[in-house]
Amino acid sequence: MSGAGHGMAARNLVEVRDLTVEFATEDGVVRAVDGVSFHIERGETLVVVGESGSGKSVTSLALMRLVESPPGRIASGEILLRGRDGAVRDLARLDNHEMRQLRGNDIAMIFQEPMTSLNPIYTIGDQIIEAIRLHQGKSGRAAFALGVDMLELLGIPEPRQRMRSYPHQMSGGMRQRAMIAMALSCHPALLIADEPTTALDVTIQAQIIELIKRLQSELGMAVIFITHNLGVAAEIADRIMVMYAGRVVEAGPARAIFHQPRMPYTIGLLNSVPRLGIDRAAQHELTAIPGNVPSPHHLPPGCAFHPRCAFFERGRCDSEIPRLEECAPGHAVRCLRWRAVAQSRGHEEGR
Amino acid sequence: MTAVATVTRERAPWAKSAARLLRRPTARLGAGIVAIFLLLTVAAPLLAPYSPFDQDFAAALEAPSAAHPFGTDQYGRDVLSRVIYGSRIALLSIVIADGFGLVVGSLLGLVAGFYGKWVDSAVMRVVDVLLAFPYLLLALIIVAALGPGLLNSMIAIGVVYTPQYARLIRGQVLSVKTTEFVLAAQAIGASRRRVMLRHILPNSFTPVMVMATLSAGTVVVETAGLSFLGMGSQPPSPDWGAILSEGQSYFLTSWWIATFPGLAIFAVVIGFNLLGDALRDHFDPRRRKE
Numbered sequence: 207m208s209g210a211g212h213g214m215a216a217r218n219l220v221e222v223r224d225l226t227v228e229f230a231t232e233d234g235v236v237r238a239v240d241g242v243s244f245h246i247e248r249g250e251t252l253v254v255v256g257e258s259g260s261g262k263s264v265t266s267l268a269l270m271r272l273v274e275s276p277p278g279r280i281a282s283g284e285i286l287l288r289g290r291d292g293a294v295r296d297l298a299r300l301d302n303h304e305m306r307q308l309r310g311n312d313i314a315m316i317f318q319e320p321m322t323s324l325n326p327i328y329t330i331g332d333q334i335i336e337a338i339r340l341h342q343g344k345s346g347r348a349a350f351a352l353g354v355d356m357l358e359l360l361g362i363p364e365p366r367q368r369m370r371s372y373p374h375q376m377s378g379g380m381r382q383r384a385m386i387a388m389a390l391s392c393h394p395a396l397l398i399a400d401e402p403t404t405a406l407d408v409t410i411q412a413q414i415i416e417l418i419k420r421l422q423s424e425l426g427m428a429v430i431f432i433t434h435n436l437g438v439a440a441e442i443a444d445r446i447m448v449m450y451a452g453r454v455v456e457a458g459p460a461r462a463i464f465h466q467p468r469m470p471y472t473i474g475l476l477n478s479v480p481r482l483g484i485d486r487a488a489q490h491e492l493t494a495i496p497g498n499v500p501s502p503h504h505l506p507p508g509c510a511f512h513p514r515c516a517f518f519e520r521g522r523c524d525s526e527i528p529r530l531e532e533c534a535p536g537h538a539v540r541c542l543r544w545r546a547v548a549q550s551r552g553h554e555e556g557r
Numbered sequence: 558m559t560a561v562a563t564v565t566r567e568r569a570p571w572a573k574s575a576a577r578l579l580r581r582p583t584a585r586l587g588a589g590i591v592a593i594f595l596l597l598t599v600a601a602p603l604l605a606p607y608s609p610f611d612q613d614f615a616a617a618l619e620a621p622s623a624a625h626p627f628g629t630d631q632y633g634r635d636v637l638s639r640v641i642y643g644s645r646i647a648l649l650s651i652v653i654a655d656g657f658g659l660v661v662g663s664l665l666g667l668v669a670g671f672y673g674k675w676v677d678s679a680v681m682r683v684v685d686v687l688l689a690f691p692y693l694l695l696a697l698i699i700v701a702a703l704g705p706g707l708l709n710s711m712i713a714i715g716v717v718y719t720p721q722y723a724r725l726i727r728g729q730v731l732s733v734k735t736t737e738f739v740l741a742a743q744a745i746g747a748s749r750r751r752v753m754l755r756h757i758l759p760n761s762f763t764p765v766m767v768m769a770t771l772s773a774g775t776v777v778v779e780t781a782g783l784s785f786l787g788m789g790s791q792p793p794s795p796d797w798g799a800i801l802s803e804g805q806s807y808f809l810t811s812w813w814i815a816t817f818p819g820l821a822i823f824a825v826v827i828g829f830n831l832l833g834d835a836l837r838d839h840f841d842p843r844r845r846k847e
Binding site: 272276302306307310311314316317319323324325326327337340341385388 | 570674736737738740741742743744745746747748749755756759760
């Protein structure tokens with residue numbers, strides 16, 4: 207597919223437009239992702255935040271075209287990617303063979319569970335070499351050497367021996383590094399990290415995040431980082447996209463999301479996280495968002511968040527579906543009452 | 558990072574695994590019987606005191622003695638030699654019948670589980686139909702269609718075993734298919750076939766090894782059974798089932814002809830069952846006593 211007709215901004219690596227992913231279930235069709243649009247510039251980090259079931263993982267799998275089908279399918283929308291060769295392709299319409307050429311090569315992905323995302327019966331080396339040989343016509347020896355270099359880059363001690371280790375012989379943090387080595391072995395322009403630190407303990411989390419930041423600047427790749435942990439988001443994000451019930455509810459620069467949140471859901475998320483090391487006066491009580499994520503089978507009418515929302519306005523929020531509006535440059539929010547929200551927070555932010 | 562980086566040179570994983578497997582006495586017994594059985598098949602010409610085919614009417618129907626430890630049959634053939642050579646036919650039946658079931662059944666189960674949808678429905682309905690027949694009846698129907706003979710009887714038994722392997726591996730494939738490492742393999746750009754053969758199949762294979770071992774014993778009984786019924790190997794082949802069949806008419810006067818091949822079948826079945834049980838426990842993390 208040629209890049210001419212897509213009108214994609216030159217600095218953008220990925221543009222997702224109006225992506226909808228549906229799953230056929232016994233109780234009817236469920237929209238896991240509903241009209242999601244976003245973009246990623248070269249070398250930047252987009253953090254996607256949301257609770258379980260918000261559609262963040264499905265969005266990332268759709269980018270890789272790895273949504274299990276059936277039951278899932280990309281119902282509509284475009285996923286534009288500028289490839290190595292400069293050509294813009296719509297991944298939603300690529301055939302399987304072309305898509306395979308891009309996976310691991312232009313886009314790579316790492317997963318939540320380092321325990322289960324490596325094949326237990328092959329050595330780390332076998333698996334990194336597989337990734338290399340799938341995309342680069344390298345000999346076994348050259349691929350092995352490249353694998354050793356990758357492990358070294360990831361800060362794994364004794365990389366030569368480690369190439370011959372099986373996953374069960376390594377710790378969780380080491381396995382996640384090996385997984386990242388495998389994902390990055392072909393120097394992709396985009397890395398999708400689906401909760402890569404969730405299963406790790408806190409010190410290892412910090413190391414892996416540092417590592418991803420370092421590799422990102424060294425290799426110049428863009429990262430989509432999926433997490434439900436706002437602390438992690440604060441560490442790494444250039445921009446943040448908040449998802450709720452399959453829709454983007456707020457998106458903007460990380461600073462804006464943390465300091466001038468406009469969507470009550472985002473505010474709820476921020477208030478439910480303890481903050482350390484800021485002055486006592488600014489401390490607030492931890493509050494939980496009441497209620498639960500709605501079932502995708504029975505989304506509330508109007509704004510999907512209204513049953514849990516502190517700014518709920520009867521007759522409006524439960525009937526009218528809000529659009530994503532720009533509330534500040536580069537900062538979009540999907541809330542009918544964002545102006546009221548902004549006003550009520552004014553005194554807090556004004557300080 | 559202060560991870561301990563010393564990689565100690567240990568015994569190879571398979572050697573450690575084998576040592577743990579053989580810690581149990583029943584496992585050692587099973588492995589021992591299977592080892593003796595395999596030794597017999599390989600060394601039959603060295604171990605057998607006579608040819609299994611040489612007739613000696615002067616020595617017909619002799620009771621066990623120093624010259625003929627298992628006695629002789631109605632043609633004066635040495636029963637010990639025939640039983641020893643019979644082990645080769647038993648091994649052949651394991652390789653062909655169990656092998657046929659394993660290869661064909663695993664392929665069917667793999668394809669059905671991996672591709673799902675109509676492929677799965679089609680394959681599994683055929684499997685269900687095959688499973689609906691009593692196994693010996695099904696084997697007899699197939700031999701009747703193919704014509705009696707050693708190879709055909711083994712293929713028939715293989716067909717009988719195919720659906721069990723297909724079911725077993727399909728279930729495994731369905732669970733392995735949803736693991737993250739399969740997703741990860743796709744995410745680095747592996748093709749569907751590569752994912753199926755390189756990542757899913759080997760990870761689905763453990764219970765198949767157990768089943769292949771357990772059914773090795775029963776396959777021997779069943780091919781012997783077909784020979785006993787005259788549908789398998791034909792005289793003068795020293796098949797255990799055939800010797801048993803010939804010996805039964807003399808059983809009241811010359812018990813040794815039928816008894817020793819019967820004991821051989823018994824021993825092989827016990828051996829493979831013990832070994833199979835040990836393998837099952839070995840691969841079952843819940844039963845593993847560390």
